[in-house]
């Protein structure tokens with residue numbers, strides 16, 4: 702399997718397509734989104750990156766990875782706003798897609814049908830291991846899905862789960878290492894069992 706997209710024909714041909722980068726927290730989704738967007742810029746393509754306005758974790762404006770890679774973005778409240786900014790654009794990037802409304806699915810389809818390359822990064826599962834926001838449908842309509850993995854902080858295996866380490870049952874809780882840790886399935890199941898014992 703080719704993990705990172707270096708298919709130069711797909712990268713530069715002006716044909717609409719939808720690419721999804723998904724995985725747990727700390728798996729490198731944002732880094733991979735930034736990498737693809739920067740390569741598109743080098744190819745002289747017109748790019749625009751969006752993120753949900755609620756995601757003010759590292760910056761109000763920029764998309765920033767846990768390793769401090771960053772790229773300028775447009776924060777928006779609703780997926781419909783994307784269509785207002787993309788009339789002269791070749792490549793659209795969307796970070797933290799799990800926080801957007803379900804309208805994002807139709808917006809991405811419209812963009813791709815109009816010849817735009819759409820690259821979406823987001824959490825596939827929430828802290829309970831349930832599919833998060835519009836991500837399952839986005840994976841379904843994507844031309845290409847890349848599932849990336851963090852390293853389990855307990856055992857060093859590949860991690861697919863984001864374990865919440867603080868007591869809060871709301872689905873949306875912004876955070877980083879103080880609130881979440883990436884775990885493999887085995888360590889995640891053990892940690893969730895221990896969480897239940899504490900209640």
Ligand SMILES: Nc1ncnc2c1ncn2[C@@H]1O[C@H](COP(=O)(O)OP(=O)(O)O)[C@@H](O)[C@H]1O
Nearest residue numbers: 725726727728729730731732766767768851852
């Ligand atoms: N347990 C971990 N496994 C992998 N990367 C980690 C871990 N903890 C911190 N990181 C850092 O997170 C970076 C990935 O950050 P980022 O692209 O923002 O991830 P995501 O968007 O998937 O949360 C890695 O390059 C690494 O420096």
Ligand SMILES: Cc1cn([C@H]2C[C@H](O)[C@@H](COP(=O)(O)O)O2)c(=O)[nH]c1=O
Nearest residue numbers: 725726727827828863872873874875876
């Ligand atoms: C698992 C989980 C995460 N979140 C929040 C925590 C972070 O602010 C983002 C994920 O960012 P990343 O770039 O993927 O590291 O989402 C949440 O609100 N609810 C959850 O269940």
Ligand SMILES: [Zn+2]
Nearest residue numbers: 853856885888
């Ligand atoms: Zn583990």
